[in-house]
Amino acid sequence: MKEKKPINGPTWEANLSQAIGVINSSNSFLFSGDIDPDSVGSMLSLSLYLNQLDKKVFLVIPDTLGENLDFFEKIIRYNSIRILRNQEEIEAIKDEIETVIFCDTANTKLVPFYPFISECILSKKPKVIEIDHHFGADSEELTDYGIKLFRNANANTEIIGTILETLHDKNLQGPNPFSQRNIILGLITGMLGDTVGGKVIHYQEDYDYWMEKLGEQLKEITRWRGADDKRGQDSPLSKFGDPKQILDYLNRLTEDQESCFNLLNSRIEIKGKMGFLNLLPSTYEEVKGNCQTFDSDWFVDIMSFLVNAVPEKSGHAGIVIFEGKNAEGKDCIFIKIRRAVDFSGVDLRTGEDKIKELFGDLYMGGGGHTSAVSFRVHPMEEKELLVRLEKIFAFFNNAIQSG
Numbered sequence: 001m002k003e004k005k006p007i008n009g010p011t012w013e014a015n016l017s018q019a020i021g022v023i024n025s026s027n028s029f030l031f032s033g034d035i036d037p038d039s040v041g042s043m044l045s046l047s048l049y050l051n052q053l054d055k056k057v058f059l060v061i062p063d064t065l066g067e068n069l070d071f072f073e074k075i076i077r078y079n080s081i082r083i084l085r086n087q088e089e090i091e092a093i094k095d096e097i098e099t100v101i102f103c104d105t106a107n108t109k110l111v112p113f114y115p116f117i118s119e120c121i122l123s124k125k126p127k128v129i130e131i132d133h134h135f136g137a138d139s140e141e142l143t144d145y146g147i148k149l150f151r152n153a154n155a156n157t158e159i160i161g162t163i164l165e166t167l168h169d170k171n172l173q174g175p176n177p178f179s180q181r182n183i184i185l186g187l188i189t190g191m192l193g194d195t196v197g198g199k200v201i202h203y204q205e206d207y208d209y210w211m212e213k214l215g216e217q218l219k220e221i222t223r224w225r226g227a228d229d230k231r232g233q234d235s236p237l238s239k240f241g242d243p244k245q246i247l248d249y250l251n252r253l254t255e256d257q258e259s260c261f262n263l264l265n266s267r268i269e270i271k272g273k274m275g276f277l278n279l280l281p282s283t284y285e286e287v288k289g290n291c292q293t294f295d296s297d298w299f300v301d302i303m304s305f306l307v308n309a310v311p312e313k314s315g316h317a318g319i320v321i322f323e324g325k326n327a328e329g330k331d332c333i334f335i336k337i338r339r340a341v342d343f344s345g346v347d348l349r350t351g352e353d354k355i356k357e358l359f360g361d362l363y364m365g366g367g368g369h370t371s372a373v374s375f376r377v378h379p380m381e382e383k384e385l386l387v388r389l390e391k392i393f394a395f396f397n398n399a400i401q402s403g
Contacts, residue, residue: 001140004132006152019147020166022127026099030121032060032111034327037193039104040065040072042131042156045186046101049164051079052175058093060084062112066300068250075182087116094120099127102142104156106134109365111142112327131159137349137367154207157190161210184218188243189250196308197247199341200371215243253301260291261302268313272397275310275318280382294322311340316400317348319389323379332364332376333385339371345403346396348373354395358388
């Protein structure tokens with residue numbers, strides 16, 4: 001596959017026009033992508049619009065999204081959009097799919113069930129649209145023939161917003177996507193997720209445009225119900241009326257989760273100018289009295305805070321390691337690396353070659369942005385892993401000092 005490159009100018013306009021034509025002419029869609037708030041917000045926002053046009057949509061989401069994104073699950077259920085959790089469910093609908101839309105995913109290794117989707121759906125050469133803002137590292141086109149909508153953006157939902165604007169401009173008699181609260185919620189959530197709540201913004205003009213447009217629309221169309229004989233009055237916690245309320249919801253933890261977070265936060269080590277947190281089973285054995293298992297839904301929201309807290313403690317960058325499964329369902333160890341909010345001295349993608357060198361055949365893939373990357377390696381002895389990680393710390397500490 002070819003490495004992804006940002007598309008601009010006449011080529012972007014031509015690709016966008018082709019994508020709009022495919023969307024308008026197709027009646028059934030399969031959405032898939034790496035699962036995080038931006039990718040799910042992207043898939044959900046566009047699928048809700050297509051649903052309003054009486055088109056059939058399916059979302060590939062292997063696992064539940066965690067308590068802080070439970071409103072996405074509720075929106076999906078309320079709109080009777082079908083979620084596909086496993087290969088058997090994908091198999092059951094394979095002959096119904098006209099168009100596949102991939103969102104916010106750097107490469108095929110991050111697409112849930114990609115080998116299976118490739119074999120049973122892509123092999124029939126359906127129409128394909130790829131929408132993404134990941135470049136560099138091991139980013140690659142997911143197909144060799146699909147329509148590419150690759151663009152520099154703070155979040156993939158910004159590109160989805162552009163698609164929705166264009167769709168509406170060409171069908172003014174149809175539904176206005178920006179008058180639908182749930183579409184706006186999906187777009188805003190994606191932006192907040194990929195910018196660490198608006199703290200890490202690479203393209204300020206774009207961020208300001210979309211946050212103002214979507215935020216004002218959300219305030220305008222949110223209706224607050226007064227009390228009556230049957231129902232109580234709406235409270236600020238009962239629905240989202242502005243982006244800050246969404247962010248507060250995404251950032252909430254229960255008292256037990258807060259206790260677990262504080263304990264793990266206290267275990268962050270400083271390696272030169274790098275923070276480090278080990279979340280392998282050895283750590284769980286030491287903290288299990290205060291935390292549920294690291295692979296539980298309960299822990300998902302804590303993890304999102306930890307991967308941001310580790311670099312902040314060092315002031316530069318940080319690494320978190322933990323066990324999990326890749327998009328193909330294979331056991332692996334994740335190495336997540338992020339920069340602190342106020343530090344921009346190193347492009348974290350430059351560490352990929354060093355990780356490939358250190359792990360060799362054990363390397364499974366990875367990539368991301370300049371400020372946040374994630375790599376995967378095959379399971380191995382913890383002691384040996386930690387020895388190799390020391391060389392990664394040395395690599396980034398040298399880069400930070402010389403940057």
